[in-house]
Amino acid sequence: MLKELLLKYNRPGPRYTSYPPANFFTEKTSLENFKSVLVKSNSEQPENISLYFHVPFCPQLCHFCGCNTDEMLKMSVVELYFKSMLTEIDNVGALLSKDRKVTQIHWGGGTPNSVAFRFIEEVMVRLRGMFTLAENAEIAMECSPAYISKDYINKLRSVGFNRISLGVQDFNEKVLEIVNRAKPKYPIEEIVADCRDAGFEGVNIDLIYGLPLQTKESYLENIKKAIEIRPDRLVTFSYAHVPWVKSAQKLLEEHGLPSPEEKLEMLLSGYDAIINSGYEAIGMDHFALPNDELAVAKKEKMLHRNFQGYCTKETTGQVYSFGSSGINQLHDAYFQSSKTTSEYIKLIKETGFAIVKGYELSIEEKVIRQLINEIMCNGLLNFEKIAQDFKLSVAEIKRICQFDESKFNEFLDDNLMNIDGNKLTVTESGMMVVRNIAMTFDPNLAENMNMYSKTI
Ligand SMILES: C[S@@+](CC[C@H](N)C(=O)[O-])C[C@H]1O[C@@H](n2cnc3c(N)ncnc32)[C@H](O)[C@@H]1O
Ligand code: SF4
Numbered sequence: 001m002l003k004e005l006l007l008k009y010n011r012p013g014p015r016y017t018s019y020p021p022a023n024f025f026t027e028k029t030s031l032e033n034f035k036s037v038l039v040k041s042n043s044e045q046p047e048n049i050s051l052y053f054h055v056p057f058c059p060q061l062c063h064f065c066g067c068n069t070d071e072m073l074k075m076s077v078v079e080l081y082f083k084s085m086l087t088e089i090d091n092v093g094a095l096l097s098k099d100r101k102v103t104q105i106h107w108g109g110g111t112p113n114s115v116a117f118r119f120i121e122e123v124m125v126r127l128r129g130m131f132t133l134a135e136n137a138e139i140a141m142e143c144s145p146a147y148i149s150k151d152y153i154n155k156l157r158s159v160g161f162n163r164i165s166l167g168v169q170d171f172n173e174k175v176l177e178i179v180n181r182a183k184p185k186y187p188i189e190e191i192v193a194d195c196r197d198a199g200f201e202g203v204n205i206d207l208i209y210g211l212p213l214q215t216k217e218s219y220l221e222n223i224k225k226a227i228e229i230r231p232d233r234l235v236t237f238s239y240a241h242v243p244w245v246k247s248a249q250k251l252l253e254e255h256g257l258p259s260p261e262e263k264l265e266m267l268l269s270g271y272d273a274i275i276n277s278g279y280e281a282i283g284m285d286h287f288a289l290p291n292d293e294l295a296v297a298k299k300e301k302m303l304h305r306n307f308q309g310y311c312t313k314e315t316t317g318q319v320y321s322f323g324s325s326g327i328n329q330l331h332d333a334y335f336q337s338s339k340t341t342s343e344y345i346k347l348i349k350e351t352g353f354a355i356v357k358g359y360e361l362s363i364e365e366k367v368i369r370q371l372i373n374e375i376m377c378n379g380l381l382n383f384e385k386i387a388q389d390f391k392l393s394v395a396e397i398k399r400i401c402q403f404d405e406s407k408f409n410e411f412l413d414d415n416l417m418n419i420d421g422n423k424l425t426v427t428e429s430g431m432m433v434v435r436n437i438a439m440t441f442d443p444n445l446a447e448n449m450n451m452y453s454k455t456i
Pocket of ligand 1: 064066108143144167169207237240241
């Protein structure tokens, strides 16, 4: 039954890591504008600061990858890239108030752990000089197990990292081979043990389903192994196949990709296995142990999201990003840096910043952003609460999102949600198609539909 419903709702749609999605950002932006929005962000909510560092380099590129990556060819380029990040930290940091606390630091990529540790250390030292870190700040890095060592793990811990995400993707080396992914340097369970010994408070594992050679059975084997290792968080990404954006993905078609039905079987059986082993579902593909802060925030309806993934309302800050392709997610606007390493380095050298795209949100768009966030994260929408937050009336909020109960008839008939006066609640099965429900609030949806991957 659930399977039929999920197939029915398997349509292209945005992932809503931001609203409006990144494809709406335009080149009609200026550096002066970026600087003035940065200064203005000091007096906007949330007051907290989140920092994102993007390291695009990967020694070997996986054919499935949808991230902004760059094959690591020359050491001199890596050197110049990190030098540019230091300049960027100085210039952005100078415009932000020292009274604001950094509650979250996230390093993503690419593969940040594939560069020499001295680069990471230099950035960490510089940012501690430019920003005020909260005592319990979460400091996380996405790591590939192919380049990690006990020594590297200990060094990360020594400069303050307390959370690590390991991109396992699949435990079967044949699958890794066929997608051109470098194999783990040593067994994942030993890597996790080394992280725990070093004192990491959080260890996450990422898996991906929908790759060539994967079957429901092999995927369940992966889930079983991951559960045995008992990471604090487990993420099971649905492989997003967008060969029109990432041409290397075409290579996977030659090996044959699991059908949507097979992917759905993987999703559903994996979901059950993970829940039955004591994890809480944070989203359709994110799970956490019950005492993890995301699981607690989910229960308290205090979950939030940004480009870096789920976070709690307490730790969420406006996001300031460093490095190529990084997106600043501010209260009033988004600004994105150049996606190419060479242009990023050139722009930082010439102007001290590398912004090439931006988007300023109207009050209406801020309302829609919050509606979509509440639905996606907490499966709950209280129009009265949103009206209070924006100091508007419920009628005005409903006008902004063109609310019309009949738009939800399909979801109501399928028992995916309930509407009670000014409150919308998404049911447990509804959370599996929550992206579709969120899409109903999006007035821009008709545009660019086919460029998105399917919702499952
Ligand atoms: C930047 S990578 C993680 C760090 C490191 N580069 C690695 O691969 O282990 C972030 C995550 O994005 C996910 N990912 C990459 N390409 C994807 C795609 N096309 N569809 C879904 N998830 C994808 C992978 O699961 C990966 O763990
Ligand atoms: S999945 Fe990770 S290691 Fe592979 S190409 Fe993408 S960012 Fe690099």
